[in-house]
Amino acid sequence: MSTSTQQSSAAPETSAPSQGALGGHEKQAPWVPWAVFGAAAVLALGFGLLTSWNIVLFVIYTVVLGTLGTYVLSRVTEGPRKAVDRLVTCLVISAFGIAMVPLVSLVYEVVRRGAARFDAEFFTASLQGIIGPGGGAYHALMGTLIITLLTTLISVPIGLMTAIYLVEYGTGRLKKSITFFIDVMTGIPSIVAGLFAYALFVLIFGPGVRLGIMGAVALSVLMIPVVVRSAEEVLKLVPNELREAAYALGVPKWRTILKVVIPTAIAGLATGVTLAIARVIGETAPLLITVGITNALNFNPFDGRMATLPVYAYYQLTQPGVPPQDAIDRAWTAALVLIMLVMGLNVVARLISRLFAPKTSR
Amino acid sequence: MAKRIDVSDLDIYYGNFKAVEGVNLSIEPRSITALIGPSGCGKSTFLRALNRMHEVIPGARVEGKVVIEGQDLYGSDVDPVDVRRQIGMVFQRPNPFPTMSIYDNVAAGLRLNAKKTSKSDMDDLVERSLKGANLWNEVKDRLNRPGSGLSGGQQQRLCIARAIAIQPEVLLMDEPCSALDPISTLAVEDLMMELKEQFTIVIVTHNMQQAARVSETTGFFNLNGVGQPGRLIEYNPTEKIFSNPDEKATEDYISGRFG
Structure with a gap:
């Protein structure tokens, strides 16, 4: 070029x-x-x-x-x-x-x-009472961070423990079927994950419910298989000799996993989790169904609608109001912030893998 | 500390495959017993059966009796984890924990078992174990450096220090020198001669000179053919094995006229 x-x-x-x-x-x-x-x-x-x-x-x-x-x-x-x-x-x-x-x-x-619109107001103001210029995406940024954090809290323990089961304990048919269903889960369209979470919460709270936690559940459905897959690969890389060395010292299996296998693999595990977060942080469709959108700040994921960056960008672009240009500018800035978050997470993943890698210097 | 091992009618299986058949022998305390034989004859498998490491492999099992000072290792109420605390093991390839320093590697046996030990006791133990493994002088100034930064021979001695730090009764060594150069091999052999004052040592080796140099008793394993189980052909004092063996197969193997 x-x-x-x-x-x-x-x-x-x-x-x-x-x-x-x-x-x-x-x-x-x-x-x-x-x-x-x-x-x-x-x-x-x-x-x-x-x-x-x-x-x-x-x-x-x-x-x-x-x-x-x-x-x-x-x-x-x-x-x-x-x-x-x-x-x-x-x-x-x-x-x-x-x-x-x-x-x-x-x-x-x-x-x-x-x-x-990449200015201070964008990061400090919500859209409450804003018609036309000004306003920001503080509420959407916080919503994205809170929901992603909740997703991580749900997905990482389940995903890590599944991977540990598959690598260290699983045998026979159960292991095979879990691996198969993890593969199936990897292929679930994100909108279906959203509908699942919506249907689940409608059963409990009745129709029309919108909660931040619903979004976290929907995103977990997408994130768990990614965490399991990456953690499984990393745990398999831990040499069997280290496990045997620990067993030979009279260390029980669960302690071997906790104190030898996981510390040896920690860099890869952390990198995998970070990349899995980067994978779900930009999801739009499930959040559209489960969390909805709001113009006001809402820090409580268990109470009512929350704004998130992808959904915010979507609504600013499709329903800009009059004049449209201000909302469209905000949509672009929201997209920019989202891209920066994802790239930042990728950089963090690289730093983690470098920081935690087993040291071999003489 | 050192204990006597009696093995009777031991059959070892991997799933349905019988790997070792009908082993009967007694290992004297405070001695070095060498196991020799061609590859695939079940020496290592037998060694791993002595501290129940064998059953770590899925489908592996054992029939028969292994008795240490009157205690049946394969009794129904025996916890394999306890067995391995009594019977330490050193592997073919040095395998220090890569996330731990030299100090932590030696302390690993106690730390990983969450035994409460004071700092000064732990320092003593680490120093004693490293001295016991002839490694103290080489590493005393860099105990906090990673264990994987040592040379191969030093790593193997670090693994021996780690194994003797939990003060086992018996030390099993699975070809401990096969990945080492002659000088490191000599260091490990000297170490074994010192360690046998305190421990019962069983060593698997492919190096017949090594078996002749260090061991009091030698067992020769062989198998009749591929797919057949390995068996103990001859078990005698080392001198007799290498000068005037009872069995023709032993003589053929030792003199290199094998197969």
Whole structure:
């Protein structure tokens, strides 16, 4: 995509001394592929100017022509083996570029549009009594944090204990069926999880009920299988020799698990839990059904509707009121905050795995 | 402390597969007994049956009797956890706990069993155990460093220190030197000679020179063919085994004319 700029920085280099390679072929200087892509960019620019200018077509032309040119040039000067290597390198880099397009464009767009309302008021005010400009998502942010915390409190003990059962104790048919149902749970659509939680609480409290805890239950249905799966994999990685070493010291099995297996795997367990939280924090559909939306602050997940960031963004966008622009700006900022939360959690997961990893320094 | 072990008519199974058949032997206290034999003949399985580590593997079970000073290890009221507190074990590959320091590794036997021990008692115990394992001088300045940072030979001696820290009656060693270089092997062998003053030691080894060097008594295990159970062919003083064995199979194995 940015071949033209990279080419401009590479082109001024003087030609590197070419070294002899196997088979009598000359080794290509490092700037040659860049030069080829530069030439391809110029060609594509020419095409574009002759026909009609289009940035997407320009990039596609450049990549295709550059790849072909590199391959042909390499085949002529370096031989078929090197040429295939260069061709595959070009293809892999192109695939990486294609994969990055949605991510980069999404982050760029959300940051660009969300920056407008990324201010102190957004994090300190609710939407109570707000018509038009101003207001914030303090209530939605708190709602998301409270519900996610409750979800974690429900899911992590159940998920961890299930994983411990599967790895350390489970045998035969029960283990197989639990594994099977965990797989089934992984595939449950989030809206179904929401309907399940709604139906469950309607049975107890009657129709029309909306509670923060309902959202936590719905999200737990989605989070538990993720926690079980990741914890299971991590516990399996703990070498059996460590368990045997502990048994040989006369340590009972439950203490071995508690004091040897879990501490050894703690980094992986914490990383798995953090990533599972990141997975559910942005869920919208189940919260839409179970928690609803409100404009006021509500810290109590056992009493009435709560706002959450994803649902907040959804309602600000679909029911903006008049004039619509203020609400749409708030929706973008809510999306930005959500993305930052998820990315923050991913960073935290990396830090955890580095901090808790068993130390092997001499 | 050291105790005598009597094994009678011991059959060991993995599920339906009979791995070891009809073992009868007596192991003297304060001695080193070596078990030799080809791979897969059931030496390690037999060793693990002596402290009920065998049954950790799903489906594994034992028939027959193992008696330590009159106490049947496989009696219905015996807790395998108690058995393992009396009979320590050192494994083929050094396996210090990676999350623990050198100090904590040695203290692990007591700590993990939640035995209340004062700091000074624990310090004494750790020092005594590390000295017992000939490791104290090498690690006394870095007791708080991770145990996995030591060399292979040091790690194995750390595991021995960890095993003797719980003051067992018997020490089982499953090829303790097979992952070590000759110098570390020598250190571990010297250590065994010292430890036999206090413990009953049973060692499985593939190294016949080692068996000849350290043990008083040697047992030779063999199996008739693949899928057949292993059996104890000969059990005699080490000198006799290596100079004038009763059985032809033993002589063939020791002199390298095997199979």
